[in-house]
Amino acid sequence: MKKPLLVANWKMNPTKLAKAKEIAKFYDNENVVICPPFVFLNEVKETIKKASLGAQNCFWEKSSHKKGAFTGEISGEMLADIGCRFVILGHSERREIFKEDYLSIKRKIKITLSLGMTPILCIGEKGGEEKKQIETIKKQITDSLEKSLVKKIIIAYEPVFAIGTGKPCDSYLAEKRKLLIKKILEEIVKGGDKTPILYGGSVNSKNAALYIKEAGFDGLLVGGASLDKKEFKQIIESLKEL
Numbered sequence: 529m530k531k532p533l534l535v536a537n538w539k540m541n542p543t544k545l546a547k548a549k550e551i552a553k554f555y556d557n558e559n560v561v562i563c564p565p566f567v568f569l570n571e572v573k574e575t576i577k578k579a580s581l582g583a584q585n586c587f588w589e590k591s592s593h594k595k596g597a598f599t600g601e602i603s604g605e606m607l608a609d610i611g612c613r614f615v616i617l618g619h620s621e622r623r624e625i626f627k628e629d630y631l632s633i634k635r636k637i638k639i640t641l642s643l644g645m646t647p648i649l650c651i652g653e654k655g656g657e658e659k660k661q662i663e664t665i666k667k668q669i670t671d672s673l674e675k676s677l678v679k680k681i682i683i684a685y686e687p688v689f690a691i692g693t694g695k696p697c698d699s700y701l702a703e704k705r706k707l708l709i710k711k712i713l714e715e716i717v718k719g720g721d722k723t724p725i726l727y728g729g730s731v732n733s734k735n736a737a738l739y740i741k742e743a744g745f746d747g748l749l750v751g752g753a754s755l756d757k758k759e760f761k762q763i764i765e766s767l768k769e770l
């Protein structure tokens with residue numbers, strides 16, 4: 529089995545550069561992707577030797593478009609130049625708080641791929657009625673992807689009710705969702721079911737291995753626990769023997 533990928537999503541943390549460097553150094557591992565806030569990317573890159581660098585977002589136009597008149601945005605070219613290999617896109621916090629829609633997510637996926645980086649597309653339902661949850665997942669996938677993109681990306685299944693709540697998704701339900709996602713991807717394009725799928729949502733050192741061993745995910749997207757050096761190190765350790 530291929531080693532599980534561990535993506536550390538630091539979100540808007542930590543507040544100090546020194547702390548960012550300290551954490552990054554502590555869990556520098558070849559199967560880890562560290563996604564710090566934009567301002568820390570360069571310094572984190574200088575700190576890590578084995579881990580890969582990822583961003584938490586990316587604008588959909590190049591800097592050359594309209595002379596880069598997109599105040600406050602970061603272009604994919606900047607991310608690629610600094611050494612990012614992955615970009616997290618469509619995170620539920622961005623969909624909810626920043627009202628990111630399917631079209632902008634699709635554009636971001638395309639620009640990320642065109643610059644040689646791998647998009648990690650986050651999808652996940654909010655809870656509620658089963659039929660509605662399935663429809664949400666289907667819509668998130670079919671509206672943000674097209675045939676030519678499916679096999680080039682990584683999907684992160686993150687049920688919204690499990691994100692940052694300390695209430696992880698039951699591994700049986702997570703596996704069920706993983707199989708649904710695979711089916712949808714295979715329907716879009718033959719071989720789409722081979723697209724790697726990560727689990728995210730209240731992952732910690734006690735449940736990390738369950739999602740890989742029992743639910744068969746290809747890796748994990750870790751938020752809160754990735755800012756705790758000891759906890760994250762234990763997550764790495766718990767996956768070593770798999």
Ligand code: PGA
Nearest residue numbers: 691692729730750751752
């Ligand atoms: P969490 O966040 O691990 O803190 O639940 C996961 C995420 O939002 O990517």
